[in-house]
Amino acid sequence: MTKTDVIRQLFKNIKRVLRIAWQTSPLVFTWLIFLTILCSLFPVALSYVFKLLLDAIVKTQNLAGTITIGLLSLFAFRYIIDFAYNIADALNFDYFDKTFRQKFENRLTLEFTKKISELDIPHLENSETQNLIQKARQAYPWRLTNFYNFLINDILNLGVFISAFVVLIPYGYWIPLALAVSTIPRLYYRNKYVRSEWTRFNQSIGESKDLMYVRNLLDDPSGIKEIRVSQAGPKLLNRIKDLQDFLLTTIREPLKKYLPFFLSTIFFEAIILVILAYFKLPDIVQGAITIGTFTFYIQNLDRISNSSQGVVGQATRLFEQNLYVSYFFEVLELPKIIKEKKPGVLFDEIKPPKIEFKNVSFSYAGGLEILKNISFKIEPGEHLAIVGPNGAGKTTIIRLLLRFYDPAEGQILINDVDLKEMKLNNWYKFVSILFQDFVKFSLTIKDNILLGDIRAIDENRMKDAAVKSGAIDFIDKFPKKYDTRLGKRFDDSVELSQGQWQKLALARMFYEAAPLLILDEPTSAIDAEAEAEIFDNINKVYKDKNLILISHRFSTVRGADKIIVLQNGRITEEGDHASLMEKDQVYARMFRKQAEGYIE
Numbered sequence: 001m002t003k004t005d006v007i008r009q010l011f012k013n014i015k016r017v018l019r020i021a022w023q024t025s026p027l028v029f030t031w032l033i034f035l036t037i038l039c040s041l042f043p044v045a046l047s048y049v050f051k052l053l054l055d056a057i058v059k060t061q062n063l064a065g066t067i068t069i070g071l072l073s074l075f076a077f078r079y080i081i082d083f084a085y086n087i088a089d090a091l092n093f094d095y096f097d098k099t100f101r102q103k104f105e106n107r108l109t110l111e112f113t114k115k116i117s118e119l120d121i122p123h124l125e126n127s128e129t130q131n132l133i134q135k136a137r138q139a140y141p142w143r144l145t146n147f148y149n150f151l152i153n154d155i156l157n158l159g160v161f162i163s164a165f166v167v168l169i170p171y172g173y174w175i176p177l178a179l180a181v182s183t184i185p186r187l188y189y190r191n192k193y194v195r196s197e198w199t200r201f202n203q204s205i206g207e208s209k210d211l212m213y214v215r216n217l218l219d220d221p222s223g224i225k226e227i228r229v230s231q232a233g234p235k236l237l238n239r240i241k242d243l244q245d246f247l248l249t250t251i252r253e254p255l256k257k258y259l260p261f262f263l264s265t266i267f268f269e270a271i272i273l274v275i276l277a278y279f280k281l282p283d284i285v286q287g288a289i290t291i292g293t294f295t296f297y298i299q300n301l302d303r304i305s306n307s308s309q310g311v312v313g314q315a316t317r318l319f320e321q322n323l324y325v326s327y328f329f330e331v332l333e334l335p336k337i338i339k340e341k342k343p344g345v346l347f348d349e350i351k352p353p354k355i356e357f358k359n360v361s362f363s364y365a366g367g368l369e370i371l372k373n374i375s376f377k378i379e380p381g382e383h384l385a386i387v388g389p390n391g392a393g394k395t396t397i398i399r400l401l402l403r404f405y406d407p408a409e410g411q412i413l414i415n416d417v418d419l420k421e422m423k424l425n426n427w428y429k430f431v432s433i434l435f436q437d438f439v440k441f442s443l444t445i446k447d448n449i450l451l452g453d454i455r456a457i458d459e460n461r462m463k464d465a466a467v468k469s470g471a472i473d474f475i476d477k478f479p480k481k482y483d484t485r486l487g488k489r490f491d492d493s494v495e496l497s498q499g500q501w502q503k504l505a506l507a508r509m510f511y512e513a514a515p516l517l518i519l520d521e522p523t524s525a526i527d528a529e530a531e532a533e534i535f536d537n538i539n540k541v542y543k544d545k546n547l548i549l550i551s552h553r554f555s556t557v558r559g560a561d562k563i564i565v566l567q568n569g570r571i572t573e574e575g576d577h578a579s580l581m582e583k584d585q586v587y588a589r590m591f592r593k594q595a596e597g598y599i600e
């Protein structure tokens with residue numbers, strides 16, 4: 001990135017942050033800016049009144065030494081300004097700023113979380129996007145809040161700087177100018193330092209991710225169990241330490257390199273300040289200027305020096321945060337990959353659909369072709385089973401049917417409408433899905449079931465669903481029944497076995513009872529007897545509805561109206577159980593092999 005790019009990016013980010021700040025609360029934000037500018041003008045006003053007061057005192061000393069009304073008014077005025085300054089400052093920083101920052105962070109969190117939760121699946125499964133999200137997570141919210149703070153502080157310092165600069169012009173315009181110019185070396189080196197630090201941050205993002213991953217591995221109870229038995233703990237701890245050391249050295253390197261330059265520039269600025277202050281010393285000694293004027297001069301030199309240091313310091317910090325803050329906005333601006341047609345086709349009647357895959361081919365970003373020219377049809381009310389070895393592409397078919405990805409070639413038709421034309425929220429109303437890696441919600445049993453259909457809460461239906469899925473057997477044993485909290489997060493929560501979780505997830509499916517049920521390995525952990533019962537119930541409930549079942553267990557597959565054998569992304573056989581057995585090819589071979597395992 002060139003320098004102009006970075007500066008353009010800085011202004012873009014300032015605009016973006018100010019926009020969020022404005023949206024957070026227009027009224028409070030206006031107050032903040034107004035009070036900040038006001039506070040920046042107070043110091044010069046205060047020292048000007050002090051100059052008038054000093055001059056008036058000296059004058060009074062030379063006269064009779066009595067306190068005049070004029071003197072008293074100036075004295076009072078100095079304290080009134082001081083008082084107003086303190087009030088404005090307290091209002092600004094103790095009240096408005098604190099409440100505002102909390103609101104600002106809340107808004108950032110909401111915007112970020114909303115964006116991530118709505119990201120297209122291809123983004124979530126893309127390593128570059130994952131890197132970006134990781135970088136944005138490291139930067140937010142604190143770097144954004146800092147960015148905002150530095151911006152406000154910069155406005156404050158700039159106000160002080162400009163007002164001090166202006167009042168010093170009558171002493172010779174080059175005086176404030178020389179002082180301001182003396183800060184350029186510092187700006188230069190700070191800039192170099194920040195860029196070097198940022199480059200290193202970027203180069204080491206892989207290690208940062210690695211560190212976070214290994215740390216999570218050792219934090220996560222299910223990870224710990226395996227690690228303890230395999231005794232990999234000390235090795236992983238060492239890996240954490242190595243990564244920490246590496247990151248620390250990487251970050252410290254530029255600091256070490258630039259520290260001597262930082263110290264030299266501070267020294268240089270101090271010398272210029274002393275020379276400029278000394279410059280008016282003869283005038284005061286000879287009486288060419290008043291004590292008040294000299295004090296005013298010295299105070300404002302200091303002010304320029306401090307505020308220009310402040311401006312440069314805050315600006316470089318702003319610049320530093322800017323580089324990271326961009327990642328946050330890049331995430332917010334990630335484009336839609338799955339573009340929905342607006343308004344999109346809507347079906348009013350949610351009933352068992354006709355589904356057709358027409359010459360569908362697909363590959364994940366940049367990878368091998370996973371599905372090759374797949375075509376099949378499911379009529380309303382039909383049950384389809386998909387079988388095939390691991391990695392054949394079975395789950396991928398489901399992901400295409402849910403439009404997590406779009407096919408590279410071919411079409412998926414729902415009731416003869418291309419899935420790309422459909423409004424997805426409407427399509428999802430047709431579908432209940434139990435994923436292979438379904439979510440175990442650490443909520444109550446009741447919530448776990450009702451989540452299937454949050455629009456309708458019907459306790460009788462809930463209990464019926466628990467009976468059909470077989471979950472009732474363990475639910476009834478808990479003292480709190482449906483109000484039992486699940487998972488390991490809470491004091492009173494209960495952990496279920498893998499098969500019990502599956503039964504509960506199936507209860508959710510029975511509760512939702514959508515016209516199309518998709519089950520991806522739904523009973524892999526369920527005992528044979530319970531499995532048979534569950535499938536009896538599914539067949540009853542889904543007699544006139546659609547079912548897509550992916551399973552390695554042929555006992556559950558054989559009842560389907562249609563069975564597809566998927567191998568290496570191609571459909572190699574299709575038909576019902578009887579016809580496939582008659583064909584006596586792959587399906588029949590796999591079926592017999594499994595059956596042989598049970599029959600002596």
Ligand SMILES: Nc1ncnc2c1ncn2[C@@H]1O[C@H](COP(=O)(O)OP(=O)(O)OP(=O)(O)O)[C@@H](O)[C@H]1O
Binds near residue numbers: 125367389390395436
């Ligand atoms: N998100 C992804 N990104 C890239 N490749 C993927 C992704 N998910 C799956 N794959 C690849 O696609 C192929 C098919 O995977 P898929 O999950 O569809 O198989 P499957 O038939 O469901 O297997 P299993 O029986 O093990 O569940 C695999 O080779 C896998 O490596």
Ligand SMILES: [Mg+2]
Binds near residue numbers: 396
């Ligand atoms: Mg799968």
